[in-house]
Amino acid sequence: MNKPLLSFLEIINLSTEFLRKKGVPSPKCDVEWIISHITQKGKLELYLDFGNFLEKEDLNEIRKCVISRGKRIPLQHVIGKVNFAGNDLICDKRALVPRPETEYFTELIRERIKKNFNGTILDLGTGSGAIIITLCIENQKCEGIGVDKSKSALTLAMENIKLHELNNVELKHFDWTKDNLDRTYDVIVSNPPYLSNNEWLIAQQEVKDYDPKFALVSEKNGISDIFYIIKHAEKNLIKDGLFALEIGIGQKDLITDKIGVAFNNIEIVKDFSQRERFLFAYKN
Numbered sequence: 493m494n495k496p497l498l499s500f501l502e503i504i505n506l507s508t509e510f511l512r513k514k515g516v517p518s519p520k521c522d523v524e525w526i527i528s529h530i531t532q533k534g535k536l537e538l539y540l541d542f543g544n545f546l547e548k549e550d551l552n553e554i555r556k557c558v559i560s561r562g563k564r565i566p567l568q569h570v571i572g573k574v575n576f577a578g579n580d581l582i583c584d585k586r587a588l589v590p591r592p593e594t595e596y597f598t599e600l601i602r603e604r605i606k607k608n609f610n611g612t613i614l615d616l617g618t619g620s621g622a623i624i625i626t627l628c629i630e631n632q633k634c635e636g637i638g639v640d641k642s643k644s645a646l647t648l649a650m651e652n653i654k655l656h657e658l659n660n661v662e663l664k665h666f667d668w669t670k671d672n673l674d675r676t677y678d679v680i681v682s683n684p685p686y687l688s689n690n691e692w693l694i695a696q697q698e699v700k701d702y703d704p705k706f707a708l709v710s711e712k713n714g715i716s717d718i719f720y721i722i723k724h725a726e727k728n729l730i731k732d733g734l735f736a737l738e739i740g741i742g743q744k745d746l747i748t749d750k751i752g753v754a755f756n757n758i759e760i761v762k763d764f765s766q767r768e769r770f771l772f773a774y775k776n
Contacts, residue, residue, distance in 0.1 A: 500550060501542040503527065507558045514562040517696075522567050526557045529571040531659045554588040568592030568700045581652045587619035587645040587706040594683050594738065597770050599624050600761055601681055601736050604772060609634050611678030614728070616668060616721050617641075619707060621661070623681055628661050634672045637677070639666035642704065656754045668720045673728040680733065686740035714740050718747060726754045729775040737771045744768045 512518035608678030755773035
């Protein structure tokens with residue numbers, strides 16, 4: 493019987509150095525995620541077993557994943573999933589990789605929705621379904637509707653809905669620049685495209701190569717899609733309904749001026765980097 497070639501610690505160190513040379517941000521963290529995914533061991537368990545040898549089959553899979561990450565394929569695509577607010581979601585090129593900032597945004601929404609909420613939530617630009625799925629897992633009596641103009645993104649969102657066996661989420665194809673909503677909602681949330689073309693040009697390689705550009709970039713210096721979303725919120729949100737919106741850098745004043753007539757109690761919350769990122773308001 494052949495002895496496996498490398499221990500956990502050796503593969504962690506060698507793979508980390510490989511990714512560092514490839515310019516991958518946070519190489520050690522990425523290696524730990526890959527090994528944890530392949531071996532089904534938690535990170536703490538990896539280091540408790542640091543002297544043990546890897547099985548040959550696991551070692552080969554880890555090598556493949558590390559090489560893929562070295563090609564700057566996003567970690568979430570390499571392992572095929574992302575953990576978002578404590579829930580695993582399938583992740584690939586069909587939709588934007590959910591960001592930590594959006595996870596925080598979702599947590600802020602949860603804080604503003606009453607426990608056991610049983611109303612309607614509309615997620616404009618649902619992508620992988622991360623926000624609406626998270627909210628509907630916690631509020632099984634609510635009715636969630638996720639819409640997107642990308643049919644491929646909707647297929648990914650449906651896979652994630654099935655993964656979590658949810659029966660309170662519906663998906664619809666919807667283009668907010670052309671279509672109209674046919675009902676009102678208690679809550680409307682959106683993480684829309686808000687980058688300018690110039691911001692796109694300086695984005696990380698992983699973003700430009702693997703995230704759908706239409707999910708990130710908007711015309712008129714990043715503000716065009718947000719203005720469409722505001723129009724839908726003005727028409728289709730019930731009185732006192734919650735409007736939650738993720739916004740880009742430097743867009744706060746334009747947006748608050750735009751919604752000032754139709755909404756009240758406008759609140760801007762900063763992200764982890766202390767940038768004004770999240771807007772919350774209530775319909776007049």
